[in-house]
Amino acid sequence: MPETNTTLAGQRRLLWRTAEVRQVIDETPRVRSLVLNVLGWPTHRPGQHVDVRLTAEDGYQAQRSYSIASAPEAPQLTLTVERIDDGEVSPYLATEVRVGDRFEVRGPIGGYFVWTAALGGPLFLIAGGSGIAPLMAMLRHRAAAGSHVPALLLYSSRTFSDIIYREELNRLAALGDGPRVFHTLTRQQPAGWTGAARRIDRDMLAEIGIAATAQPRIFVCGPTSLVEQTTQSLLALGHEATMIKTERFGPTGALR
Amino acid sequence: MQDPPVARGFRGKRPPSGNDRIPPGQHLTSDFPVLSAGPTPTPRPESWSFALQNGGSLLGKWNWREFEGLPQTRLKVDIHCVTTWSKLDTNWQGVSIDTLFEAAGIAQPPQPYVMFHCDGGYTTNVPVADLIDGKAMIATRYEGEPLLPEHGGPARLLIPHLYFWKSAKWVRRLRFMEHDVPGFWESLGYHIYGDPWREQRYAGD
DSSP: OOSSOBOTTOOBOOOOEEEEEEEEEEEETTEEEEEEEETTOOOOOTTOEEEEEEEOTTSOEEEEEEEBOSOTTSSSEEEEEEOOTTOSSHHIIIIIOOTTOEEEEEEEEOSSSOOOGGGOOOEEEEEEGGGHHHHHHHHHHHHHTTOOOOEEEEEEESSGGGOTTHHHHHHHHHSTTOOEEEEEESSOOOTTOOSBOSOOOHHHHHHHSOOGGGOOEEEEEEEHHHHHHHHHHHHHTTOOGGGEEEEEESBOSSOO | OOOOOOOTTOOOOOOSSOGGGSOTTOEEOSSOBOOOSSOOOOOOGGGOEEEEEETTEEEEEEEHHHHHTSOOEEEEEEEEOTTSEEEEEEEEEEEEHHHHHHHTTOSSOSSSEEEEEETTSOEEEEEGGGTTTTTOEEEEEETTEEOOGGGTTTOEEEOTTSOGGGSOSSEEEEEEESSOOOOTGGGGTBOSSOOGGGTOOBTTO
């Protein structure tokens, strides 16, 4: 079978490729990163995602989408998965999987929620919970590409121990031209906490965010409620809708 | 073709029933997840309108009050998102594309394809054949309530037999086209047509 199929329209079909787990990183009590070897991976742009397909012994299959957390420059593909307790795929990926296990991935997918150093900045990233994953791909790419584009990450987590990539973010921020990283903890804060202690709101965006006059490229990823609230606040602060790109997960907050 | 690798220890949650209503690669959800590429637009009802366009000519245009006054259609349908969730038995109300064409005096669609244009700049392409004979509507109500803005309110397209990205939110204009031209996601690697039963998720599927 050829490596890629080409349709009449000249579009290459995305093939399922076997991924082998090379490393498992416990990020938080609910979140793990899986570092994968994917034979023939065609590279990606920061912000894109993959479909993961799991096959059971009897042939039953389940697939879901996950953001890519690694930079294109990294030799291996990293996915960061939060365990959804009543989920089907995430409990397996975030609890069961160990080094040497194999499953399939297909991608990269999505070409809108994407930032590369060539696009320039300033870069204004806003994350809620595991919504950090595609934004981390952007920050890792920024560092790997030696980009000097001003960058700010505003990151909302429930508690201190829920902060994903905490130490790596500290290291990136400590670099000479590293990104500014600002945390807010919405549920519980440790003693001596110097970050914010509430949900992201308009005042917080006005106070620590990049001003609309600087025309930052804005990427917001997190639960629907966070994305809705944040993007409406950004519009109210004068940012252009076309400069704001979003990825949402989770249901609407409204009862139906 | 080689068998896919078995994920050691994976059992999965098999759907208990209604299996024949779930397309390949999909799973059931009871939520209604929200997926949009940018901020949710919040148009005022007084400035909202819906238009039918062919080339440079306007075939029909309704303001919110006029649109709400058009004969209403109700649909109970299953919906399928390309991100792999499916939701069964969703109830929608709105104006069918057949009704719109009739109200605009269009006996025969002038072109075989359509581009839908939305607030926020989103577009999606659909063959006319997939819109008529009760197959699609401009929905304004979901489960008896006005559509929430994050779900596409005040009005979204509903084409339940195609992946749900085709059911464009915040829809404002239908433009006839001679040829099938890719819309927003269709230009970014997603399938030009998007049939969930043929699992047409991405270009070339």
